[in-house]
Amino acid sequence: MMLIVLMILFMYFFMMRPQQKQRKQHQEMVSSLQPGDEVVTIGRLHGVVHEVNTTQQTVTIDCEGIYLTFDLNAIARVNRPQAAEQSTTQASETDK
Known part of the structure; x- marks a missing residue:
């Protein structure tokens, strides 16, 4: 009996x-999406968020002039341009 309890705890x-x-x-990442964020979908499509519709749970992505609508769960990764610029600025300041 103890072995079964240990297996359940392990699982x-x-x-x-x-x-x-x-x-x-993932839910926190998706809920913080804003227009202008660079995203990668689960199909590895790269684009920029154009519009987020929270009522329908969709996001419209601009892929070089082509606007595609995806489910919010299709977003795999978010690359925020502002965060990348700040981290490179901080890194260059620490190197000086």
């Missing part, structure tokens, strides 16, 4: 809990 801490954390991080 929770090493399988379920990390998935819940990852899902929560």
Whole structure:
């Protein structure tokens, strides 16, 4: 009986809990999307967010003049241009 309880605890801490954390991080990332953010979809399409529709849970992405609408869950990664500029500025200041 103790072995079964240990197996359930093992499954929770090493399988379920990390998935819940990852899902929560993805949800926070998607909820903070703003027009102008550079994104990569799960199909590896790169583009810039043009519009976010929270009522329909969609995002419109500009891919060099072509506007495509995706489900918010299709966003795999967000690259914010402002954050990248700030980090390179800070790195150059610390090198001086």
